[in-house]
Amino acid sequence: MTSNEATPPGARTEAPITGAAGAARASRPRITSRDVARLAGVSQAAVSLVLGDKWHGRVSPGKAEAVRDAARELGYRPNLAARSLRMGRTRTALLVVPALTTEFFARVYTGAARVAADHGFGVVLYPSPEGIGPARDPFDSAAATLDGVIASSMAADALAPLRDAGLPLVMLDSAPDDHRATATVNLDIADGIRQLTTHLVALGHRRVTHLAADVRSWTFEVRARAVTDALHDVPGAHLRRLPTALHIDAGLRAAHAALTGPGPRPTALLCDDDIIAAGACKAVRRLGLRIPEDVSVTGFDDLALAVAVEPELTTVRLPAEEFGEAGMRALMAVLDGHPAPAPALPVELVTRGSTAPPADAPGNAARPGGR
Amino acid sequence: MTSNEATPPGARTEAPITGAAGAARASRPRITSRDVARLAGVSQAAVSLVLGDKWHGRVSPGKAEAVRDAARELGYRPNLAARSLRMGRTRTALLVVPALTTEFFARVYTGAARVAADHGFGVVLYPSPEGIGPARDPFDSAAATLDGVIASSMAADALAPLRDAGLPLVMLDSAPDDHRATATVNLDIADGIRQLTTHLVALGHRRVTHLAADVRSWTFEVRARAVTDALHDVPGAHLRRLPTALHIDAGLRAAHAALTGPGPRPTALLCDDDIIAAGACKAVRRLGLRIPEDVSVTGFDDLALAVAVEPELTTVRLPAEEFGEAGMRALMAVLDGHPAPAPALPVELVTRGSTAPPADAPGNAARPGGR
């Protein structure tokens, strides 16, 4: 009778010492829900019910307590692979970012992860390929089946397989009618640009060069359009636009071109991004010009970089964490079947030392032959 | 006989049209290996063998080809949850980084992911809590069972549950005798500091203040020790050390304190990190001093930031990607049962505009009353 393999209730032969945080558990004797059941003297099903918090009216409070104790004592952790297989869902979302280098998306992740945790979800990151093999598949990058995807529109290229699989896809800062997305969450980029432009115009700037990121992405197209629109009605305003990559030295080269090109020299460089602005600042200084006396420079994003350079950058602060939160909330809503209407998140102008009235303000006299 | 549910070979009734990249697959009719088997006219086991590349001498080349064709046509993707459950392994490694903001770890990830891919592994990121709930568990952050972990020693706090589970743990830049780690991979930080110090001493600097990151971590302890050792034998050398957090304004405050404190003013600020150095530069300039004429400043890491500030930072370039590669290789070796000996990776001094001979060199006359 004692040799029976089904351990009778009350028998707690198995666990030798353990003591809550037994440090000496070397290799892994995987603990399953059945082990917990044996120790608690119930069936495996009961364990699943109790730990899944679905036991009300199905298991007596006493046994439920016993199950929880047993689980704790054994250090039980449900096997997520088995759970996923059974449930057909993984409670995991994928966040696709254009590149990991960006502080901005780090903050987006933080917000998204917080909301996900509230829903019992995990978040897995997928940095768009850039050095990794070109055809790397977001699917297995996580080595997990996924329930949904949140992706920066900048990284939209890698998303085809995910979309084809019919996964819900929330796009960050994407065109509202983007056919690729199940839902869309936006920042009020246009308003940020508007604030920035208004600020420059109020200081007296008329000759503005827009150093525009040469990335085909909604978020940058909006910037371009908003700059154009905002300067359209300003009398005497003259806008030029130069494309540039999202790197410091690319910004430097573009700014150099802007300042040494034909026609009157611009008094303000409006940059799509703090990184570009940092490069632009270097270019200005290398030409022997001063910021902001000779040239004003503005950034976008308000990264740590914005206060690292001298002078500190006037820029637009994006609520990155709230953005991540909104994205994850939208995904959760989609998964719950609610379609999600989402207003654009407000952004904030931060004025610092890199902008000031231009030397020739406010008369705006055309200074010919700026070289 | 024809009504037998086991589809006779040759029958391909199921798939209607599909045509390789059928775009209209709205919601998900999960395609399993059994579907592939049916279409190819073989058993599910054969599909598993062929797709797992274990079919040589077990399945005829013709049928193998048929299986592959069927899989392609249906767009079959193995269910990773099921595979993990069956195999007890997930082919997934977790990379724990101290914070996502750091460009350095973004590059580490890139290298690690590349090596992992070569071994058929995926990499999942876990940014140490910092805004996320304090007790967030790396285990479920991945929503996947893991085969191994690579972690920055800076983030070692969150690793207890992983270690207790008996997972192989590779520590990055950790003490070689760190009992928490299964293996350790290091950068030759000490040598980097040595090169930096030698450079400063050669320029004539004797009064050096070390702005040391106040993070309890091997990698920073090594820096401190190396600085002390390197200056120990230099006649007339005078070293001070000030702790600072890893933020720009913390660096600024520390540098301010260093430059305005009692005793002769240091001619060089040796910073543990480019970020700190960026802050230090701001402090120097705010005091009306010039870089590098009055004060030399050095960084560490060679981030993008290092060339964004003016003047560009003399710093030490860390081979971040190779570091990630080495870490992942070590993990793979552990998983294969080979113990891994690992030499420290070499680093490289990068001299730029932020260092120069001090004004009072080389006589090194003590200038009293540095305030």
Next chain:
DNA sequence: GACCGGACGTGTTACGTATAACTTCCGGCG
């Protein structure tokens, strides 16, 4: 002709979980 072994496959099982379906007990009610 009996036996062997390799090529080519298939049937079956187990991984650990969640849950539908079933059993048993028991108090209450018509």
Next chain:
DNA sequence: CGCCGGAAGTTATACGTAACACGTCCGGTC
């Protein structure tokens, strides 16, 4: 008394895959 219905459990099953163990055929060998 017969029967209903809820509480308290248990049993059984399926999720999709990998791989073990088992067949069958067939050419070759003694």
